[in-house]
Amino acid sequence: MGFGVYIHWPFCLSKCPYCDFYKEVKKNVPQEEIVAEYKRELDFYYQYTSENIVSSIFFGGGTPSLMKPENVAALIDYVAGKWKTAPEIEISLEANPNSDYPEMFADLRRAGINRLSLGVQALNDADLRFLGRTHNLKQAYQAIDGVLQNFDNHSLDLIYARPQQKLSDxxxxxxxxxxxxxxxxxLYQLTIEEGTVFARKGIKAMDEDAAGEMYLFTEDYLADKGIYKYEVxxxxxxxxxxxxxxxxxxxQDYIGVGISAHGRFCFSGFKGNLEQKQRDQKISPIYYASTYNCQLEELSQAERAEELLLMGLxxxxxxxxxxxxxNCGLDFDGFIDxxxxxxxxxxxxxVDTPQNIRATREGFLVLNGIIEQLCP
Ligand SMILES: C[S@@+](CC[C@H](N)C(=O)[O-])C[C@H]1O[C@@H](n2cnc3c(N)ncnc32)[C@H](O)[C@@H]1O
Ligand code: SF4
Structure with a gap:
């Protein structure tokens, strides 16, 4: 079993018109205060998960590449100083091409990041402008070079199925x-989320058939290049x-710190000042959902099963x-309709076999509908 630590950095240089992730546009972010707050949150979760071995840390956003590398390093060190860490630990950070300075990627590598995920979103200037990005194509290429030079493990984000986008584009x-x-x-298909600038402007998502065609094309095109779809x-x-x-x-288990982070974990061992009741409960596994400010909620077996279905498909x-x-104590074939x-x-x-259940290629085109039907 793996165990992950998610660190959410909610600050951005500007708000992209399609984005409904929680974010704040702020000039002077009190970074050290926020890092101190995150350490307190980590202390809290440690009480419940002290026996776990951290297999990954993920700095997500927002725009975590706006963090000072020394603060990134301080949080990595703090996690590694509390929990045991796996020898092959993956430590990722999401970066925007607009938050760089010449040494940024080298500094992040030195801070301990070993996987860099770059949010490019489009590979032509007109669509970068349409998406309200504050970088242009030249800056995107420079950032890609910087990532490739400094990291062995990397990822690129693009948004496609933009209105008017042709398959050939x-x-x-x-x-x-x-x-x-x-x-x-x-590779995400553009969705128009309520409350965003795109929604207010009446921008419409691509029609389903055209988007579906792009989706299947993408899967086949990349497979041919040795890059395989493993998730939607x-x-x-x-x-x-x-x-x-x-x-x-x-x-699997993870904790999350920061304003829009959440976690899911099973009580692994006690090393803190928890109440006797909670210690007693340790006898049977308790599964927790956590949200910002260390709010914990116990999950029932059925809630847990529904989440496993939703995520696993x-x-x-x-x-x-x-x-x-x-993971949830329920038999799959008994739980499902x-x-x-x-x-x-x-x-x-x-496709349903005694060992597993999975969506077919066509099933992926209507996955949300499938999940809705399956949840009892
Ligand atoms: C947490 S976001 C932000 C990462 C980073 N701040 C950036 O802008 O590159 C992660 C990814 O979600 C995708 N995304 C956000 N809003 C989207 C939308 N409305 N439609 C499709 N993809 C979206 C983008 O590709 C983005 O890189
Ligand atoms: S897409 Fe990224 S940079 Fe743009 S507002 Fe959302 S989190 Fe911030």
Missing amino acids: WEKELAQAASFGMKHLS SNYSRPGYASRHNLLYWTG RLTDGIDKRLFAE RERLKYLCEAGLL
């Missing part, structure tokens, strides 16, 4: 993206799937039924 960008030599690509929007060269994100999709390999039962499952298999959207 996307093919050109995809060809470039595949040619950089990045180990991993996160994530593709990697063999052995380079994001270990941290796999924790979410396979129902996102993976190309689908859900391992044995792990499902280990068998009639609906049969119908979805007959419709060619799911």
Whole structure:
């Protein structure tokens, strides 16, 4: 079992018109105060997870590349000073091409980051402007060079299925993206989220059929280049799937600090000042969902099972039924609505075997609908 630590840095230089992630645009961020706050949150979660071995740390945002590298290093050191860490620990950070200075990537590498995820979003100037990005293509190329020079493990984010985007336009960008030599690509179809500038302007998402065609094209095109889809929007060269994100999709434990972070973990061992009641409860495993400011909520077996289903079907390999039962204490075939499952298999959207259940290529096009139908 892996165990991950997510650190959320909510600050950005500007707000992108499509983005509904929690973020703040602030000039003078009191970084040291925030880092001290994060350490207090880490102390809290340590009480519940002290026996775990950290297999990944992920700095996500917002724009964590706006953090001073010494603060990134301080948080990595703090985690490594409390928990045991796995020898092959993956330590990722999301960077924007607009937050760089000449030595930024080298400094982040020295701070302990060993996987860099770069949010490029488009590979032509007109679409970068449309997406409200504050970097241009030249800066994107410079940042890609910087990442490749300083890291062995890297990822690139692009948003596609933009309104008016033609399949042939996307093919050109995809060809470039595949040619950089990045180990991993996160490719998201543009969604128009309520409350964003795009929604207010009435911008419409691409129609489903055209977007579906792009989706299947993307999968085939990249597979041909040795880059394989392993999750709805994530593709990697063999052995380079994001270990941290796999924790979410396979129902393993993680904690999260920062304003819009959350966690899911099982009480692994007691090393703090918890109340007797909580110590007693340790006899049977307690599964917690955590949110900002150390708020904990116990999850029932059914809630846990639903989450495992929701997350697991996102993976190309689908859900391992044995792990499902280990993770929530419920038998998969007993939990699922068998009639609906049969119908979805007959419709060619799911494959169900005694060992696992997974979406087919066509199933991925309507995954949200499948999940809605399956949850009892
Ligand atoms: C947490 S965000 C931010 C990462 C980083 N701040 C950046 O802007 O590159 C992670 C990714 O979600 C994707 N994303 C955000 N909003 C989206 C939307 N409305 N539609 C599709 N993808 C979106 C972008 O590709 C982005 O890189
Ligand atoms: S896409 Fe990234 S940079 Fe843009 S507002 Fe969202 S988190 Fe900030």
